[in-house]
Amino acid sequence: MKILCFIQTLDGNANNNSLESLCAAQEISKNNGAEVHAVVFDKSVADKLSGYQLNSVIYVNNEELNNYNPEYYLKALEMLSNDLNPNLLIFGHSYETRDWVPRLSARLDKAFVSDCTKIIFEPELYFIRPIYQAKLNEKIKLNGQGIVSFQAGSYSSDNISSGSCNVNEVSFDLSLNLTVRPGERFKDSADGVDLSNAEVIVSIGRGVGKVENIDMVKSLAEKLNAQIGASRPVVDAGWLDHSYQIGSSGQTVSPKLYFSVGISGAIQHLVGMKGAKSIIAINKDPNAPIFEISDYAVLGDIFEILPKLLEEL
Incomplete structure (x- = not known):
């Protein structure tokens, strides 16, 4: 089994929800021996990820990926997936994920199980996610191929296993006639608060x-x-x-x-x-x-x- 885990970044830092999803990918690997490869569009973050227990870090080096655009992100992951043929793609369930990963699901013809909270082995791999306004949990089995996103807080980035791995650099022809042109990224007010790392x-x-x-x-x-x-x-x-x-x-x-x-x-x-x-x-x-x-x-x-x-x- 081969897993690609996408690491979202901002200003040279990895998104914490993405790191939590990487922890989930490692847990799957510990149970079934799957290969885990982190995919990232930022070189400095790629170098940091090389200190984790992974099979590799894949740095996609394209100027078009320096700023968020769902069409460029979609094409890059589509081309990478076609080259590597992973069984599973894993994402943190962020606003960006909700924007472009459903398109990736359609393009690759892979089921997308979103907003998961945990994984279980019985002994086969199942994904758990809340349904009906979180009143019930749904248990889903993917038959060999699929895309999964994990809800923030489902796993702890503190539990990622350390190690060492190579950073492999790739690039693609991302020539596109864009139909989407994102505006300036939203910024909190100067006196705003960031609660994402509060203990x-x-x-x-x-x-x-x-x-x-x-x-x-x-x-x-x-x-x-x-x-x-x-x-x-x-x-x-x-x-x-x-x-x-x-x-x-x-x-x-x-x-x-x-x-x-x-x-x-x-x-x-x-x-x-x-x-x-x-x-x-x-x-x-x-x-x-x-x-x-x-x-x-x-x-x-x-x-x-x-x-x-x-x-x-």
């Missing part, structure tokens, strides 16, 4: 009641040396900037601890934080969806619980 996050929901109560939650974050996050209703109300928003229309996070305060847990929020290693939730609604994925569920009034918790801390 502890205290996240604020509509249950805090009003903006004046946010300071109490911020005090908890300070005690825990944590970053602040928020659900969409808090951002929509103007209580916190959009850069704090976690969920399908905000940031995707996978901290060691996610402390939810007054968040009910709509599916749009859960998809952005369910990769957290441990989840603590405080809510007065016993039917709050977030309790279903929490490691510790605290049922009660946050205005009674938080002051006592702050005293203990």
